[in-house]
Amino acid sequence: HPVNIPRREKDFQGMLEYKKEDELKLVKNLILELKPRGVAVNLIPGLPAYILFMCLRHADYVNDDQKVRTLLTSSINSIKKILKKRGDDFETVSFWLANTCRFLHCLKQYSGDEAFMKHNTPKQNEHTLSNFDLAEYRQVISDLAIQIYQQLIKCMENILQPMIVSGMLEHETIQGVSGVKPTGLRKRTSSIADEGTYTLDSILRQLSAFHSTMCQHGTDPELIKQVVKQQFYIIGAVTLNNLLLRKDMCSWSKGMQIRYNVSQLEEWLRDKGLMTCGAKETLEPLIQAAQLLQVKKKTDEDAEAICSMCQALTTAQIVKVLNLYTPVNEFEERVSVAFIRTIQTRLRDRCESPQLLMDTKMIYPVTFPFSPSSLALETIQIPSSLNLGFLTRV
């Protein structure tokens, strides 16, 4: 009887051999038909990327440049195809962003370039590409990662957008400060949202869901930080823009509510270890607008204090808030025209955009800092659920 001698893992060279005619099947099973919520949920993070890279290593090893090119082209085009088909599904976009980045890091880590080899083990150094320099393809993969990132941001914004005004401005959670309506009747406050109303909790739960999914997919921590910063920017910008257009949002009590909501967002950052990602700083215009709603607005000293406090707001924004400011009761006066003129005079030498509203379409430029993996390619085993039995571990 033939004896099956299992090979020891240290005999494997961390490559996957495949036939040229199986390339289409490879990209179909690994990319086009792979469901992030299906079999992929149990995979080690980045496994599709490692598998593609190990196939690439073999094509490189046998010195077949055509095979290398077609594998890279098919993989890239397949990723683009699946993102075109399911581009509004956050999980799909996040999954392929994480894997595209991992693939890019593998191309660097095993390029043979000393700059990327500092953290390699001796075994990993044995696995560098043999014959081809793929620096130009790295640029293409990087461009692809940027596109996927931008798609991810749009996807998240579409989900967050309907929640922001309701959760940050309209829903009142602080008991007793909602004040009195202009008619003199006390407003009904409730800690329970009306059906269909988004609350701050809705926003926080959604942010947690995004964060959890990205972590599960093995997204680089540095990339998660950039995503969260962008999310906070959009929350701050949409909230501020709404405030700048609504008189009913410009009161002392609204200022209080906004400051409370911002503190909850900061608490969320603290809880996730994201206090240094730059997200809090993106809320500064909103924070200052909320403070402006609460400070005194009568004397020259008040004007000086406002001008030094509101460094992140434009003159147009400060003036608008002051014009819209609505006193909570009949004892408080509206902001006088003279006071607003004082503010404008003090700020006339500022060099700034005359724009009133924040740019909600702005996306911070993204970077993908090199993040090598400690995973040993020769230890990777492919689960049968991926239907890649035609690949041979070498």
Place this chain on the structure above:
Amino acid sequence: RPPSRPRILLKAPTLAEMEEMNISEEEESP
């Protein structure tokens, strides 16, 4: 691979060029 032998740089199309190649391949196939 002998350490002294340099790797061959593979020229790559841009992302847009790859997409155009892909579109024309899909149009050609039945």
